[in-house]
Amino acid sequence: MDCLSDRDMETLKGMCSGGVIRGVDLSALSHWRIGGSADLLLRPASTAEVIALRRWFFSRDIPHVVIGNTTNLLFADEGLRVPCLQIGQALSGVGIEGEEVFAGAGAWVPGLARTLMLHSLSGGEHMSGVPGALGGLVCMNGGSNGRSVGDNVVSVESVDIQGTLIIREPRECGFDYRRSVFQTNGEIITSVHLRFLPGDQKAIRAEMLADLANRRKKFPLKEPSCGSVFKRNAAMYADIGPPGAVIERLGFKGMCVGGAMVSPKHANFIVNTGHAKAADILETISRIRDTVFARTGYRLHTEACYVTPEGKVLPVDKVL
Numbered sequence: 001m002d003c004l005s006d007r008d009m010e011t012l013k014g015m016c017s018g019g020v021i022r023g024v025d026l027s028a029l030s031h032w033r034i035g036g037s038a039d040l041l042l043r044p045a046s047t048a049e050v051i052a053l054r055r056w057f058f059s060r061d062i063p064h065v066v067i068g069n070t071t072n073l074l075f076a077d078e079g080l081r082v083p084c085l086q087i088g089q090a091l092s093g094v095g096i097e098g099e100e101v102f103a104g105a106g107a108w109v110p111g112l113a114r115t116l117m118l119h120s121l122s123g124g125e126h127m128s129g130v131p132g133a134l135g136g137l138v139c140m141n142g143g144s145n146g147r148s149v150g151d152n153v154v155s156v157e158s159v160d161i162q163g164t165l166i167i168r169e170p171r172e173c174g175f176d177y178r179r180s181v182f183q184t185n186g187e188i189i190t191s192v193h194l195r196f197l198p199g200d201q202k203a204i205r206a207e208m209l210a211d212l213a214n215r216r217k218k219f220p221l222k223e224p225s226c227g228s229v230f231k232r233n234a235a236m237y238a239d240i241g242p243p244g245a246v247i248e249r250l251g252f253k254g255m256c257v258g259g260a261m262v263s264p265k266h267a268n269f270i271v272n273t274g275h276a277k278a279a280d281i282l283e284t285i286s287r288i289r290d291t292v293f294a295r296t297g298y299r300l301h302t303e304a305c306y307v308t309p310e311g312k313v314l315p316v317d318k319v320l
């Protein structure tokens, strides 16, 4: 990154105790194991560090991007030319007071679900198999079995582009099916206040184990992927079924483009068989969308997001 001098790098290291790394191979970092090189990765370890970094970048007019555990992201083959803030393990503390849960946005979601179970708190069972970090989950309003994390949010702490701390109540978060305001407002989520109900630990544990077993049976969890590529569409679901079933009926299971393959186990998963490029995934998604539209009249929209070299994060179908 040409705009940053060695002195700037030293300043950034002083502001970001979780790590500042140059030249990160995104195909090693990302869950899909795809992407070129990222010029600069920063791992802030507190809200104060996120505020300081944002103020520093804002005062220099340096665009940057935020990522969590990368489980919903497709990085460009050209890599990433802007600084990338990863909210992960360095910002992942969890505190529990009765039914109130205060968690850093970097908390690993399956670990958080387990902690809730150990405290006999019910309502987080559906998150046990979602492999993201909490900030990413809130941004995507992710979840499963008809539930979403937004159902349990009391407030979200975030930092805007200028480095101002913001606390949002749920009604200000714009939660909807796999949607929230954080997908477009440029804020970085730093911590989340959640509330769960007291429950029976044995029953919670049994539900989590059943969910995980069901996922192992249904989903190709051994190969790199981003989970479900396409979002459910209510009208299409009622008419002809969920995306996976429709894509399967159209004969896509096992179809390969370069190193990308429509999973023979679940047609809404596109797996990386070894050396897939972002271009292979884009082509696969494009072929599926075109065929589904031509044969059913429904336009599929992607849950998976594409990260451009300039750090824009867009649903993949917006870049085809």
Ligand SMILES: Cc1cc2nc3c(=O)[nH]c(=O)nc-3n(C[C@H](O)[C@H](O)[C@H](O)COP(=O)(O)OP(=O)(O)OC[C@H]3O[C@@H](n4cnc5c(N)ncnc54)[C@H](O)[C@@H]3O)c2cc1C
Pocket (backbone or CB within 6 Å): 031, 066, 067, 068, 069, 070, 071, 072, 073, 087, 105, 129, 130, 131, 132, 133, 134, 135, 136, 137, 138, 139, 140, 141, 142, 143, 144, 182, 183, 187, 188, 189, 190, 221, 225, 226, 227, 228, 305, 313
């Ligand atoms: C095997 C597998 C199974 C999956 N199953 C499910 C499932 O059942 N249900 C489901 O909903 N999803 C599922 N997913 C998708 C994914 O795990 C979720 O969307 C997850 O919540 C994304 O979290 P992340 O930390 O990986 O975010 P990332 O993929 O890193 O980022 C996703 C989005 O969140 C933004 N973001 C990340 N962190 C922050 C932050 N701190 N502040 C503001 N914005 C942020 C990013 O900019 C990006 O727009 C699955 C994925 C895989 C690989």
